[in-house]
Structures are given as structure tokens and as C-alpha cells.
Amino acid sequence: MICYNCGANLTDHDFCTNCGADVGIYKKIMSTANLYYNEGLERAGVRDLSGAIISLRQCLKMNKNHVDARNLLGLVYFEMGEYVAALSEWVISKNLRPTKNIADDYLNMMQSNPARLDTISQTVKKYNQALSYCYQGSYDLAIIQLKKVVSLNPKHVQGRQLLALLYLNAEQWDDARKELERCIRIDVNNTTTLRYLKEANTVLEIDEAMTPPTKKKSITDTVTYHRGNETIIQPLNGKDTKMSSTIINILIGIAVGIAVACLLILPARISAAAEANDAKLKEIGEELDQKNSTINSLEQEKNGLTARVEKLENELATYTGEGGTISAMDNLLNATVAYMGNPEAESEVAAYLDQIDAGFLDQSTEAFKNLYNLLLSRVGAGVGTTYYEEGMHAYQNEMYDEAITQLTKAYAYDSTNYDALFNLANAYRKAGDKVNAISCYQTLVDSFPDTDLATRAQSYLNELDID
């Protein structure tokens, strides 16, 4: 407790030890305020909310700065559904003690929920509207409005009391009592509630006293008889249900059930089954499309791989096949080995060189060509003469095919041997191969124009052209 004059802490003395002010009465007022606060706290603890409000208000009349009393008063208002009054008390409390104040939490709780604030606002407006209806005499409308109020805010004691009053006025005693009993559960010692409840109970007790007791069914309303060892008790007014009508009712029930099933359940089931089938078909279709796509891609891949294999096989054949790179290389190497072993073995060297395909020479490397041409120049002249002689021998014996073969080789080994070329052309002509004959004659005319054989070749050409 602090001095009202200087703000110093007070002691047990009736005067301020700091400024000397007389604080005897002031201390009594503060003590009375605390007394009222304690009383209010006790009343609130036993749910005597209206009593607590009176005590706490008295406390605040003594000491307006009693923050605990103000916070508790706000809580009591809140419990009675008077949210605006509760908010007011907490706001004042917060202003009196801005920090370490529980009112801060209460205010945050209220403000953090805009929906709750809106409900509170609606409740207050509806209550005021109901009161307005009451003043105007529209009690039915007021009851409707108050029902909404207590539905939105079940703890609104004033709303329930007014509703109970309206019920009492309308002589709806039971309804009034129910509302008042709910009020009692919130505020146990509210004078207004207790007064209204007493009124309602009084009327209801009188009514109960005046109402004759309800007639109970006597056991004599039954007929009792014995059949063998059994005692059968049958009501007098009981309806004798006939078996046939029961069966008919059951059949009608079954028929109605089937009809309902057909009209309501079956179409739904069919629709559901159709939808399930559609979904399944769609799923299968999608799966099929996916598989087709996979097959197509695999086929394309297979075709690509097949083409690649063929290409690789062809490439391999050019290396390993007859007339391929490896074969040509082998022949050239064999020819070289034969020549190096015996430079006079021209026929053996020529045999190896003959096996090298002329077409391969065009594609071969420069080194291969050089070696081939070197060997050819070394053995070419001698080999060419040998082939020429063999070719001429065959020609003279009219073995033109053999002659063509040998003379072709002779010209190939010795490209200056125009005799071989001329006789080759003659062999073609006599063998009936005009095209090759003309080609050979033309080569002779073009390559060796100043020779006698060229003149003769030209005459043969003229002759063949005329034919």
C-alpha cells in the first residue's frame, strides 16, 4: 500500500513515515476494498455471480485501481454472457496496469477471434431488438428473437430471464421454468431468477394439485383363462389380428420394397456398374495404346538394328571376303614375299597379283598402290609376254574365251603391248562380243594412232559400225 500524498510505502502506523500525512482512514478504505474483493471472489467461486458483481463493484467504489477486482468483475460479466461489459472492465484494467496483467490475455483471446466478436455483436443487437419488441407489445416476435439470442450465447442470463418473463406472461409455465433453471445453473443466487422461478413453481404446483390423477389401466381389463397347464392373459380391447391380413400386409410391404428398389436403387446400381465398365474400358484402351506405342518403338529399333547389322556385315565382308581388304593384303604380301625370295619367279608373283581385284585398287591406300605398281613394273613385262604367248596360242586354236583371258592379262601387265590389245579385240569380235571388240579397237586407235594396227583397227571399227 502506498501513500496517497507522496507515493511512499506505508508502514503499520496511521501516518506516512515519509511525508507525515494522516493515512488512517485511507488504509481503512483500502482494507474495506480488499474485504469486498475477497467476498466477491468467494461468491464467484460458488457461482453466485450476481452477488459477486455487487461485491466487486463495491470494491471498485472503494479502490478504482484494484486491478484484480476489475479483472474478476470482467470474468464474471463474461460468464454471464455480458461480453461488452467484460471487455470494458478488461480495457480499463489494461490501462491501469499495462504490463503483467492477465486482462491482456483475455483481450487477446477476444480479439484474436473475429468470428466470436461478430457473434457477440449479433447477440447484443438481437437482445436489444427483442427488448424493443417487448416495449412495442410484440411478445411473439420478442420470444423468437430471444430464442436466437440464447442459441448464439447460451450463457446470456438477462436474455433467458427476459424470455422466462415472456413465457410467464404467456402462461407457458413449463417453458419459463426450464429457462430459469438454465439461468440458475449459470448464476445460482440471482434474485430476479429466483423470484420468477418461485412464481412459475407456485403456478405449476397449483396446477398439479388441481389435476386429477391419471387412470391406470386395471388388471381387470384383461381376460384370463387356462388352457391345459398354461395360463393365458388376453387384453379385452386387444385387436384380433387375422393371419390373412398380416400376410397381405407383408406382401404389400415386399411389393413396395421391390418397387422402391427398382425405381431408386437399381438405376443407381446400373449407372454405377456402367460407369465402372466405362472406366475399365478406358483403362484397357489406354493400356493398349501404350503397348502399341511400345511395339512400334521396338519395331523401329529392331529395323534400325537390322540395318546396322547388315551394314556391319557388309563392312566385314569387304575386309574378310574374297577380294576384300584382308585377302588383297594377303595376296600383295605373298607376292612381295615371293618376289623377295626369288626375283625371277615372275609367274608366281603374277599369280598373286592377279588375285587382287582391280576394283579394290581404286579404293586402296597410296602405300598399297605403290607396292602393287612396283611389283607390277618388276614382273610386268615378262609376265605380259608369257600371257601374250599363251593368249595367241589359244587364239590360233580358236579358243577365244581362253584367248580373251590371257590377252587381257597380257595388256594389263604391259600397257604398251598394242599387239595384245589388237588380238584381244579380234578375239572379242570372233567370239561375237561386239561391244568389247569395238571398245578395244577404239582404245587402240586412240592410244596408238600412228601404227598399222590402228589403221586396221579403224577398218574393223567401220565394218562393225556398219553391221
Place this chain on the structure above:
Amino acid sequence: MINFEEELKKFHPSLEIEEAEDAIYNQDMTDMADLLVGLIKDDKEGNNRTGKKHL
């Protein structure tokens, strides 16, 4: 027996949220302690005036 009209007069409209601010500002916050301090202050001033007259 309850008099409905009289009972009805005991019910008053509740404060709406929009009116809460005005209600807080207009609340009479004077307490017993304020009254006491005021009385003591008045008493002191009265004594001072009397003392001055005597002087």
C-alpha cells in the same frame, strides 16, 4: 404475483460493441480514496486560509 409491465421496465438495452469505447471514457472513476484525498485537501486549504486570517 409478478407485474409484467413493472418487471419489463427493469430490463435495459445492452451496450453494443461500437458503444463500448464511449462507455469506458464516460465512466465515473471516482472512488472513496479520491473523495478522501479531496476532503483532506479541502480541509488543509481551509485551515491555511483561517491561519492566514489570524496572521
